Amino acid sequence: MHFFWQDEQSSTADIAQKLLGYTLVHQSPAGTTAGLIVETEAYLGVRDAACHSYGGKATPRLEAMYGPPGHFYIYQMRGLRLLNVITQPAGDPQGVLIRAIEPIAGLDLMAARRPGQSGANLTNGPGKMTQAMGIEMSAYGTSITVPPLFIDFSQQRQPAVVAASPRIGIPNKGHWTTAPLRFTVAGNPFVSQFKGPADAHHGWRVD
DNA sequence: CAATCGATTGGCT
């Protein structure tokens, strides 16, 4: 299998933007869930004060960050899991956080995994998304092109407009706090902290 | 609505 940046040098910010519109799929015993990626954030490695690998920090939990590109790095926080894709060659610990998806399959299963929640609240945040899709630490370090958890690069929905904004939850980090490294499909209601009105086509280009 | 706060799990010092 193949992912679009493995044969050409691309910046992590560039990869983060281009991941929008691809489909994230998770096959589990309970069923399959899938959705279009609508929100990402770039983390630029050793020079990025907001990145876990800032300053070359390397602990057992960060191992996947230093590994080859095209694999998942999963971080646990307050009992939730945050899903990242490693972007650069081994030894350059940069990644993209997948923050939100627009569900396209397994809606009932997502709702069952998120009791009391519905609509955009199923997947409009990094912890909500992994909970709705049933993503576990067993996917840590696995390839982004191999089931049960993978990104389908065979087709892509094109965003009409990609918006850049500061990353969420990065206080007191100087210019890294305000750097426009968060990318969203403008007008898509599944983007975290989205405040209407939603675009008629959810921000996707129509032909 | 916008702002604030408490919950709560795992990893690191």
Next chain:
DNA sequence: GCCAATCGATTGC
């Protein structure tokens, strides 16, 4: 023990 790339309920305009 302390802190964290969050979430959801509650409070107060």
